[in-house]
Amino acid sequence: MEVVFGFVLLVLACAVVLLFAMFGELASRVGDGGGGSGGDGGDRGDGGGPRAWSGLRPLEGARIGAEPRWPSELDGVPGAERAVVLALSTSCGSCQDVAQQLAGGREAAGFTIALACRSQEDGIGFIKEHGLGSVPHFLDETGTWLRGELGVQSSPVGLVFHKGRLASADVFGDIKSIKSLALVNGERRLTDVQSGR
Amino acid sequence: MGEWTINVLVALAAATLLHAGIYKAVRPAELRQALRELAPDLAIGIGNSAVRFAAGLEILIAFLWLVPTGPHLAPTGAALLGLCFAALGVAGRVRASTAACGCLGFGTGKALGLTNVVFGACLVAVALLSFAGSVTPSPTVTALFLLLLCIFANRAAAYRLPARKGVA
Numbered sequence: 265m266e267v268v269f270g271f272v273l274l275v276l277a278c279a280v281v282l283l284f285a286m287f288g289e290l291a292s293r294v295g296d297g298g299g300g301s302g303g304d305g306g307d308r309g310d311g312g313g314p315r316a317w318s319g320l321r322p323l324e325g326a327r328i329g330a331e332p333r334w335p336s337e338l339d340g341v342p343g344a345e346r347a348v349v350l351a352l353s354t355s356c357g358s359c360q361d362v363a364q365q366l367a368g369g370r371e372a373a374g375f376t377i378a379l380a381c382r383s384q385e386d387g388i389g390f391i392k393e394h395g396l397g398s399v400p401h402f403l404d405e406t407g408t409w410l411r412g413e414l415g416v417q418s419s420p421v422g423l424v425f426h427k428g429r430l431a432s433a434d435v436f437g438d439i440k441s442i443k444s445l446a447l448v449n450g451e452r453r454l455t456d457v458q459s460g461r
Numbered sequence: 462m463g464e465w466t467i468n469v470l471v472a473l474a475a476a477t478l479l480h481a482g483i484y485k486a487v488r489p490a491e492l493r494q495a496l497r498e499l500a501p502d503l504a505i506g507i508g509n510s511a512v513r514f515a516a517g518l519e520i521l522i523a524f525l526w527l528v529p530t531g532p533h534l535a536p537t538g539a540a541l542l543g544l545c546f547a548a549l550g551v552a553g554r555v556r557a558s559t560a561a562c563g564c565l566g567f568g569t570g571k572a573l574g575l576t577n578v579v580f581g582a583c584l585v586a587v588a589l590l591s592f593a594g595s596v597t598p599s600p601t602v603t604a605l606f607l608l609l610l611c612i613f614a615n616r617a618a619a620y621r622l623p624a625r626k627g628v629a
Contacts, residue, residue, distance in 0.1 A: 270600030274479075274527070277604040281480055281566075281611045285487035288568065288615075322490055322509060346501065432497065434490075 320422075320441050325415045326433035332413035334428075337402035341376055342428030348442065351410050353380040353419040354390045358437055362420045363394035365439040376400045380407035380419060467590050471598040474539065474587045475523040476606035477565065477580075480614070482519030484566025489513050491563030495573055498560045499552055518542070526591075527600050536588040543584030550577030567614045 334342050341347045350366075352359040366375070377399055381387030387403035390396075402409070410416040414423065414430055422442035424432045436442045485492055489512035496507045522542060525535035546564070553562070553573025561570040564577055 267600065270604065271527075274600045274604040274607070277607040277611070278479060278483060281483045281607060282487065284611055284615050285484045285566065287618075288484075289488050320490065320494065322493070328508065426501065431501075 320434040320436050323416065323418060323421050323433040323435050325417065326421075326423075326430065327413075327415040328430055328432065330414060330430045331428055332409075332430070335402050335404075335409060337400070338376060338378065340400065341425055344425070345427060347376065347425045348374065349376045349378050349423040349425065350442070351378050351380070351414075351416050351419050351421040351423055353407065354382065354386050355380075356419045359420050360394075361437070362439060363390070363396060366399065367395045376402075378402050378404050378410055378423075380404045380410055382406065464596070467587075467593070467596055468598045469602065470587045471526060471591050471596055472603040473606050474584055475526045475598065476603050476610055478519045478523035478526075478539070478542070478584075479603075479607055480610045481565045482516040482523065484563060484614075485516035485519070486513050488563060489516070491561055495553070495558060495560040495562035499549075499556055499558055499573065523603075527598055527603060529597075533592055536591045539591075540585050540588035543581040543588060545581070546584065547578045547581030549573050550575060550579075550581060553577065566610075568617070 331342075338349070341349060350362070352362060366377075377396065379387050379390060379401055381390060381403055383405060384403055387405075391401060391403075404410050407417070414433070416423070416433060418435055420436060422432075422434050422436050423430060434442070489509040492512045492515075493507055493509055496512075497503075500507070518538075519542065522535055522538040526539060549564075550573055552558075554575060558572040558574065560572055562573045562577070564573070565580065
């Protein structure tokens with residue numbers, strides 16, 4: 265009887281741990297990284313206003329392992345050992361924040377952009393507005409290429425390609441977090457794909 | 462070492478495995494990220510499912526350790542897990558891993574490294590000790606250890622509550 269009681273107690277304890285782990289996961293998704301057991305975290309601001317989520321979350325439905333057909337604007341990616349493509353959209357608020365972080369080019373070094381837009385004019389306007397003309401980019405009208413070739417229907421998403429194959433797809437909110445995806449042996453090896461356009 | 466001490470150590474090891482397993486099952490992204498950083502060439506094969514499978518193994522071995530099973534089944538599994546943890550820790554140390562691995566579920570943000578080596582070695586040591594005699598760890602003690610680990614892992618949330626109140 266005592267053993268049965270012990271196991272019931274153990275199952276209840278497991279349920280408590282499960283609950284707290286889920287709280288931690290929820291906190292990291294909504295940008296409250298300090299709460300719960302989360303350590304990967306969102307921002308750890310001490311009580312200021314709301315700040316952008318800075319974590320990473322694997323994108324459900326992305327075709328990991330896929331070798332897409334590449335548009336000519338992105339032809340520098342498949343030949344690279346490792347490349348990071350940022351899937352952005354003209355209609356998402358977080359993408360505006362990311363584009364502002366990329367503006368000026370310094371933070372954008374090594375990245376390529378696939379921009380889902382309603383029309384070419386819409387995409388060109390977004391690129392001009394944020395000063396991203398120097399960053400290799402592909403204007404994906406209505407997001408057909410991202411959705412059809414890679415199963416990406418969200419943004420902003422960091423897509424890491426290994427020799428042209430999709431290795432990972434993660435939703436992100438801060439450009440610094442996506443840079444950690446390309447860390448190899450403690451060094452940043454974001455592949456130079458500037459010649460892509 | 463007395464049987465009572467070994468029982469307590471096994472209960473603590475089982476509780477740690479349960480805590481780590483549950484955390485990784487809910488939040489596989491951290492370890493997935495750390496493993497991808499460690500072995501970028503295998504990145505495509507390392508998904509959330511693989512991490513959750515490993516987490517399931519940890520939970521299964523922890524439960525098996527608490528019930529009378531086949532001869533040394535659970536201690537053998539625990540020792541193998543310990544060796545895997547230690548090997549990953551060594552690999553993380555050698556390759557200067559930087560991504561938080563979330564291995565034990567404490568949310569410390571530590572990358573694969575020395576902590577994993579130490580935990581792996583401790584797990585192997587406890588498994589070897591439990592080979593020695595008829596070990597019957599108490600599930601009640603394990604549950605208490607598990608709750609203490611949960612409190613420790615989530616202490617940051619408790620610290621933040623007064624601050625939140627002040628801001629509001």
